[in-house]
């Protein structure tokens with residue numbers, strides 16, 4: 001099992017992310033994933049700062065998308081980060097947050113097809129190939145080629161696909177070296193992994209890293225851990241399709257009330273509405289012993305990388321220290 005940690009450079013600034021990553025590295029966490037949303041600090045400079053302050057930690061965006069960045073831009077960034085970090089760069093890429101892209105006047109048309117093309121172009125450019133006109137639907141480069149940057153070695157830069165829906169999970173298996181699946185509960189991996197497996201078998205892929213991009217809240221005091229987990233569980237519940245809510249046996253009427261309260265920014269009401277069921281469905285939450293058991297459950301479900309995602313717990317430094325003891 002490898003472990004990752006996620007930071008959202010919105011609620012934490014660059015200096016804090018760098019310090020948390022140094023602490024995570026000292027606790028033998030393997031990967032740092034920095035989220036990418038237009039309204040937060042940009043992940044590229046944050047990742048550069050992390051690369052310069054660490055020595056063994058692998059790091060990458062978790063995740064970019066091909067609506068706000070071109071494949072050529074992402075390839076150039078990934079190879080530059082790889083040069084700065086002396087070969088530790090990974091690239092997380094996904095469809096993009098379809099609810100926020102319209103805020104940038106972007107109409108996220110055919111996100112899955114676009115993602116597939118972008119991955120092909122990024123891989124070609126990172127390998128040093130000249131990408132000729134190929135009649136593709138979205139990125140029909142004509143003679144694009146990366147120069148002036150040290151290109152990664154033979155294996156290239158590992159591409160992880162941020163995926164939740166079945167088509168993107170399949171794409172991850174076909175074109176990715178790994179997947180970053182926004183889920184914390186084994187029930188979701190029981191659905192996702194067979195889709196990925198069928199795709200990797202189709203292309204004869206032997207190694208694939210199934211990443212559980214969890215929402216984590218750890219604290220010695222379980223009540224405090226649950227309190228810190230509530231708001232994230234609420235947002236995930238509110239943004240989840242009905243089929244997912246039913247998979248976890250959630251009360252649809254209660255989730256509708258949570259959604260309403262979030263829309264009113266009534267976080268007090270949200271705290272009263274979120275039950276252990278939503279917390280259980282969408283986070284890994286509790287004391288170190290509980291988290292250790294949750295990690296074992298995810299391992300049994302076939303997960304190969306557990307990414308400890310926001311909020312981490314009531315106190316992030318304390319959470320990273322506690323995680324260091326359970327891995």
Ligand SMILES: C[C@H](OP(=O)(O)OC[C@@H](O)[C@@H](O)[C@@H](O)Cn1c2nc(=O)[nH]c(=O)c-2cc2ccc(O)cc21)C(=O)N[C@@H](CCC(=O)N[C@@H](CCC(=O)O)C(=O)O)C(=O)O
Nearest residue numbers: 035036063096097110111112113162164165166167168182
């Ligand atoms: C597009 C969407 O795919 P999805 O995998 O469910 O995407 C939901 C999220 O994963 C996506 O919004 C991600 O960008 C969210 N996301 C982040 N999004 C961000 O913007 N920033 C982040 O930092 C970020 C991190 C992140 C980490 C892990 C993770 O799993 C997701 C993350 C979907 O609806 N997929 C369906 C297919 C929908 C479909 O068919 N769409 C097309 C047709 C098919 C085609 O595109 O050709 C259409 O609409 O016409 C499916 O997979 O079955």
